[in-house]
Amino acid sequence: xxxxKERNIEQLIEGVDAMxxxxxxxxxxxxxxxxxxEQIKNMSLPVLWTQDELYEKKVVFIGMRQxxxxxxxxxxxIRLLQKSKSDNIVVLVSSVSAEADSSFFGFNLAAxxxxxxxxxxxxxxxxxxxxxxxxYTGTEVDNGxxxxxxxxxxxxxxxxxxxxxxxxxVIPSGGLSExxxxxxxxxxxxxxxxxxxxxxxxxxxxxxxxxxQQSTEAxxxxxxxxxxxxxxxxxxxxxNEVLSAVEAVGKEKFAGLVFNN
Numbered sequence: 172x173x174x175x176k177e178r179n180i181e182q183l184i185e186g187v188d189a190m191x192x193x194x195x196x197x198x199x200x201x202x203x204x205x206x207x208x209e210q211i212k213n214m215s216l217p218v219l220w221t222q223d224e225l226y227e228k229k230v231v232f233i234g235m236r237q238x239x240x241x242x243x244x245x246x247x248x249i250r251l252l253q254k255s256k257s258d259n260i261v262v263l264v265s266s267v268s269a270e271a272d273s274s275f276f277g278f279n280l281a282a283x284x285x286x287x288x289x290x291x292x293x294x295x296x297x298x299x300x301x302x303x304x305x306x307y308t309g310t311e312v313d314n315g316x317x318x319x320x321x322x323x324x325x326x327x328x329x330x331x332x333x334x335x336x337x338x339x340x341v342i343p344s345g346g347l348s349e350x351x352x353x354x355x356x357x358x359x360x361x362x363x364x365x366x367x368x369x370x371x372x373x374x375x376x377x378x379x380x381x382x383x384q385q386s387t388e389a390x391x392x393x394x395x396x397x398x399x400x401x402x403x404x405x406x407x408x409x410x411n412e413v414l415s416a417v418e419a420v421g422k423e424k425f426a427g428l429v430f431n432n
Contacts, residue, residue: 220335315345
């Protein structure tokens with residue numbers, strides 16, 4: 172057999188191998204996508220809030236009258252996805268000062284991701300000085316993040332609560348703790364973040380931290396996030412405060428400012 176024929180045969184074999192590899196990759200992708208959809212479909216369905224309840228709780232939803240507000244949250248979602256190029260990201264939300272309400276923004280950002288029927292979202296209240304997240308749970312809260320980090324016998328599933336929004340779960344803070352900084356620096360917290368991130372391959376996670384200026388928790392929590400967003404009270408923060416907050420969460424993690432009236 173001459174060299175040209177041998178080369179043609181080798182090229183043909185390589186082409187067949189490439190086709191087989193491409194087919195196998197398509198099959199793997201299809202299987203993973205099917206598993207993701209089955210996981211979402213099998214999530215327990217909570218009692219969903221009515222439109223009146225969503226308005227009362229100031230939660231965004233498709234069909235709401237304040238369409239410009241919903242579109243603003245959608246734009247932030249788009250930019251975060253473009254920046255991360257992933258469906259499985261952790262975003263830290265904190266405020267520059269106590270005058271800005273990060274919980275309203277953080278929960279609605281999570282709710283915006285949950286609007287996609289192929290995605291899930293988890294809102295984690297990491298503010299041990301507030302129990303604001305409990306207004307977003309659909310059931311009575313027994314334990315939260317603080318109790319989970321303190322007590323190794325509490326399983327993760329016992330601190331994840333349904334909200335009134337489909338595909339959106341909530342982990343409340345669990346209340347006041349003077350040792351939150353130590354808890355958030357612990358190995359158990361590191362394992363906790365890894366577990367909630369890996370449980371669903373398409374899960375969007377919001378860590379709602381205390382104001383940067385009033386605590387050290389936001390600085391500590393920044394190490395666990397992919398991106399950090401800072402809520403700024405409109406007209407109530409000076410440039411130095413904003414720059415200091417950006418420095419606190421880390422310039423490499425900083426993704427943008429959100430101005431709140």
